[in-house]
Amino acid sequence: MADIKLTRVEKTYPGAxxxxxxxxxxxxxxxxxxxxxxxxxxxKSTLLRMIAGLETISSGEIAIAGRVVNxxxxxxxxxxxxxxxxxxxxxxxxRQNLSYGLKNRKMPKAEINRRVDDAASILQIGAxxxxxxxxxxGGQRQRVAMGRAIVREPSVFLFDEPLSNxxxxxxxxxxxxxxxxxxxxxTTSVYVTHDQMEAMTLADKLVVLNAGRVEQVGTPLELFHxxxxxxxxxxxxxxxxxxxDGDVRQGNLVIDGVEVARGVRAxxxxxxxxxxxxxxxxxxxGDGQFILSYVEELGSTRLVHGHFNGQxxxxxxxxxxxxxxxxxxxxxxxxxxxxxxxxxxxxxxAPAIDAASTPETx
Amino acid sequence: xxxxKTIFRSRALPYLLLAPQLAITVVFFLWPAGQAIWQSFLRQxxxxxxxxxxxxxxxxALFHDPSYLNSFKVTAVFSISVAGxxxxxxxxxxxxxxxxxxxxxxxxxxxxxxxxxxxAVAGVLWWFMFNPTxxxxxxxxxxxxxxxxxxxxxxxxMILVVLAASWKQIxxxxxFFVAGLxxxxxxxxxxxxxxGAGPVKRFFTVVFPLLSPTTFFLLVINVTYTMFETFAVxxxxxxxxxxxxxxxxxxxxxxxxxxxxxxxSSAAQSVILMAIVIVLxxxxxxxxxxxxxx
Numbered sequence: 001m002a003d004i005k006l007t008r009v010e011k012t013y014p015g016a017x018x019x020x021x022x023x024x025x026x027x028x029x030x031x032x033x034x035x036x037x038x039x040x041x042x043x044k045s046t047l048l049r050m051i052a053g054l055e056t057i058s059s060g061e062i063a064i065a066g067r068v069v070n071x072x073x074x075x076x077x078x079x080x081x082x083x084x085x086x087x088x089x090x091x092x093x094x095r096q097n098l099s100y101g102l103k104n105r106k107m108p109k110a111e112i113n114r115r116v117d118d119a120a121s122i123l124q125i126g127a128x129x130x131x132x133x134x135x136x137x138g139g140q141r142q143r144v145a146m147g148r149a150i151v152r153e154p155s156v157f158l159f160d161e162p163l164s165n166x167x168x169x170x171x172x173x174x175x176x177x178x179x180x181x182x183x184x185x186x187t188t189s190v191y192v193t194h195d196q197m198e199a200m201t202l203a204d205k206l207v208v209l210n211a212g213r214v215e216q217v218g219t220p221l222e223l224f225h226x227x228x229x230x231x232x233x234x235x236x237x238x239x240x241x242x243x244x245d246g247d248v249r250q251g252n253l254v255i256d257g258v259e260v261a262r263g264v265r266a267x268x269x270x271x272x273x274x275x276x277x278x279x280x281x282x283x284x285x286g287d288g289q290f291i292l293s294y295v296e297e298l299g300s301t302r303l304v305h306g307h308f309n310g311q312x313x314x315x316x317x318x319x320x321x322x323x324x325x326x327x328x329x330x331x332x333x334x335x336x337x338x339x340x341x342x343x344x345x346x347x348x349x350a351p352a353i354d355a356a357s358t359p360e361t362x
Numbered sequence: 363x364x365x366x367k368t369i370f371r372s373r374a375l376p377y378l379l380l381a382p383q384l385a386i387t388v389v390f391f392l393w394p395a396g397q398a399i400w401q402s403f404l405r406q407x408x409x410x411x412x413x414x415x416x417x418x419x420x421x422x423a424l425f426h427d428p429s430y431l432n433s434f435k436v437t438a439v440f441s442i443s444v445a446g447x448x449x450x451x452x453x454x455x456x457x458x459x460x461x462x463x464x465x466x467x468x469x470x471x472x473x474x475x476x477x478x479x480x481x482a483v484a485g486v487l488w489w490f491m492f493n494p495t496x497x498x499x500x501x502x503x504x505x506x507x508x509x510x511x512x513x514x515x516x517x518x519x520m521i522l523v524v525l526a527a528s529w530k531q532i533x534x535x536x537x538f539f540v541a542g543l544x545x546x547x548x549x550x551x552x553x554x555x556x557x558g559a560g561p562v563k564r565f566f567t568v569v570f571p572l573l574s575p576t577t578f579f580l581l582v583i584n585v586t587y588t589m590f591e592t593f594a595v596x597x598x599x600x601x602x603x604x605x606x607x608x609x610x611x612x613x614x615x616x617x618x619x620x621x622x623x624x625x626x627s628s629a630a631q632s633v634i635l636m637a638i639v640i641v642l643x644x645x646x647x648x649x650x651x652x653x654x655x656x
Contacts, residue, residue, distance in 0.1 A: 054552050075558040087549035091571040100567070101557030148557075 002065030002078070002155035002188055004028040004051060009060035011046050019058065020046050022212040028190065028205070033182050035191045037199035038209035039235070045160055047209070048192045052081050052158050065155055075104075080149035081158040084165065086141045088133040094144050095129040098151050119147040122181070139170045146178070150185070157182070159191040163198065175201055196236055200224070208232050226337075230344040233274045233337055239303055241274045244311045245341065253336065256309040258289065261333040261360045266348040274337035277303065277316040281330045288328035289362050295323065308362070329362045395636065401629035420630035429606055430614070430631070437589060437610040440524060444592070445584040448528040449577070452535025457565070459536075460543040470540060477533035481591065485598030488526035492518075512600060516607030519600045523608050526599055527592045535580050542576035543569070582646045590639065611635055 005028070011021040021043040028034045036044040049055040051062055053074035062069055069077050080101075088097050095116055102112045120126040123143045133141055142162065149157055159178075163171045179202055182189050193199050199206055200220040208215040208223065208231070216223055216232045227233035233241050246255035248268050253261040255273065282290055282304060289308045296303040297319070305314045308329065315329070338348040370376050405416045424430045455473055459466045476484070491499045492512055500510040512518040546569060554564045570577075593612050596602060602609035602617060609617065612635060619628025 052552075052556065054555070074552070074556045075560075079556065081553070081556050083549045083553060085547060085549055087547065087553040089550065089554075089568055091574075100554075100559075104558035104563065148553075152557075 003030045003032075004156065004188065004190070005061075005063045006047075006051075007061040007063075009047070009050060009062060010058045011043070011050060011055060012058045018212075020212050021050070023060070024209075024212075024214055026207060026214065026217070028188060030188055031186045033179070033189045033191065033202060033204045034207060035193060035199040035203035035205075036207045036209055037193055037196055037235075038215075040194055041211075042209040043212040044192045044194075044209045048158055048160055048190060051156070051190060052079055053077050077156075078154050079156045079158055080152045080154040081160065082145045082149050082162040084161040086133075086145040086162075086165075088141060088144055088148075090133050093130050093132055094125065094136070094147075097133070097144060098129075098147050101148065101152050115151045115153070116147075119150045122150065123147050138166050139174065142166060142174060146181070150181075155188065157187050157189040159189065161193055162191075164193070164195070171198070178202065197238055200236070206236075208235060210235075226346075227274070228346045230272050230274070230339040233339065237276060239277045239314055239316060241276050241337070242280065242313055244273045244275075244308075244313075246271055246273045248338065248347075253333075253338070255311065258309060258362065260329075260362045261331075261336060264333055264336060264338060264348055266338045270341035271347060272339045272341055272344070274339065275331055275335060277314045279331055279335035280313070280315040282315050282317060282321070282323075282327040283330055283361075284322050284324040284327055286326070288326050290327045290329050292323065292325050292327065331360055333360050398629045398632045398636070401625055402633045403626075404629075405626045416626070420626045421634075424627060424630055424634075429609075432606055433609050433611050433614045436520075436606070436608060439520065440527075440592075440608070440610050441585050441588040443520075443524045444527045444531065444588040445581060447524060448531035449535050449580055449584060451528070452532045452580075453539050453573075453577075455532070455536045456539030456543055457569075459540060470537075473536050474533045476530050477537075479530060481527075481530065481594035482598045484530050485523075485526050485595040488522060488529070489599040492522050512604075514604055516604055519604055519608050523592070523596055523599055527588060527595045530595075531584060531587060535584070538576055538580055539573065542573045546572050578649065579646075582642060582649075586639070586642050586646075589642075590635070 004026075006024050006026040009021060009024045009026075010019050012019040024043075024047060026034075036047060038044050046055060050057050051064075053069065053072060057070050064077055064079070089100065092100065098116045098119060099112045102115065116129070117126070120129055123146055125140065125143050125147060128136060128140060128144070133144065136144065142165075145162065162178075163174055166174060175198055178191075191199075191202055193202075203220050205217065206220050206223050207217050210231045216228045218226075220236075223232055223236050227236060227241075230243065234243055244255050246253055246260070247270050248254070248264060248266045250268065251263055251265075252259050253264050253271070253273055260273075282288075290306050290313060291308070292304065292306045294305050296305070300319075301316050302319050303314055304317055304323065305312070306327075307313055313329070336348065337346065339345060340347050402420055403415055403417060404413050405420065406413045459469050459473070462469070479487070489512075491497050492510060494500050494511045494513065497510075503510040510518055512522045550568055550572070551564055554568045559567060589610070590612050592610065593616065596608055596610060596613045597616075600608045602613050611631065615628050615631045615635065618624045618631065622628075
């Protein structure tokens, strides 16, 4: 059991002109499941590898359970890591793979066997113990890799995109298993992924990284409902949020000269206006500003794509709603997320849940 | 895999196209091999006036000849030493180069150079350095109190040829080990580091076992090399001496046949060598084609 504290952690690779991780401050509490999410190259894996001790820390400090680990070898940090490619030892059987780390720590044989058998029964890989990794399927390898982390009973689990080599269906079920397992063991976990859906479903606390910086930290729902930057707004949520360039003039949102919403709580100036596709509905009936381009059928819902004054728009609708070539866009101005056009920072206050709101029609 | 089949209109054309390669094989391989086998059943008198068919007598005589049996022993010692030394050092250098990131290309290039040196030159080079009169290394050894003389001490001579033959082969082994090391995913070593294995333990429990296909391949190649391709090294440095101490099988074939003019015995020896090559080649193809794959 341990908490992790990152203080102004930076990483500059040799020969790089710019740091890959820039001054990250982060507090991970004991037993928490924290997901680092961001596009590729955002520094999330580097950050994880610095916690693991596989990368040196250029400046700043990482402490695990109150001990500064900057100069500690990976083996002394009491962590276990699950790698993207599983990194199972190909010349060892599953049992040897699981017990390798324990043998290296000179654990008595009886204890090793007990832990391996425990982990095998938790992960249902008991029948595979004598096989070599090459004789396992992707999902089974994934379980063995998890098992290797579990048997160590470490104070921190580190996951480096562990599900990205699995097919979509298996990924969803393994996701659920990882979540349950972590809750059951109560071990502090740090999980890296580029998949925002995986991040949302797994995390107690979500950390969105962009270009080596932390964009926002919070629960998945906080990030979904109150993104603090344009980047988070666009990254979190599927389908992605509509983002339009516009202006706020005396409390009105104007997009390309068209006044689309009144009474927004933001100072005047150029903004990026965000609206989730689920908060937008389209109505048929002759006039309107929305021009239909194409429709994605998802079964229970349909995604309708089009544009409005040249800016792309998507809306999530139920299949029973009628469609037309030209439609009216209807939404609640309280659902708008407004961001400063220059800095990308949020400018309107959070929509109050029970505030009286007026539907806008464009 | 799909192979492209070409249909020839004339039946003679495919044979004609194969003819040059077949001619080379027949003239330079099959015919001499046949000659050697035939020769090994014959005996000639000292002046070459008469030739007589003697059956397996040449072979029987060989296996009763202590100098031939000694040559087997010398060859075994030589092969094992060269294979061990050159593979050991090749691996050591490969591991060192694999650890450095910046200049590893430069080091690799430098380490490959000895392979370009002709075997005879390598032999002469080491013979010079160890020359009891003018050699710098024998001088250094004398300063340390060891009287080096490969012209009279059998052990010194063996060490000399082993060094000269290994030196060239290190480059080759190095190259394969570097490639083998680079094929091992970095994440395996990282996983082992997290699993509490220090660098040395990591090497012996994870890296080296994963190199075993490369190691086995190199072992066969090195044994073949030392048995058959070190003729020039021996000839240029010790000429098999002193007192047969470095007279390996392939050199003895030359000595008995071309220097001693005992053609029958020499031919029988080459037939035996040929059998050894065939066995090694079979091993190589059998086990290396479907080598220990992970």
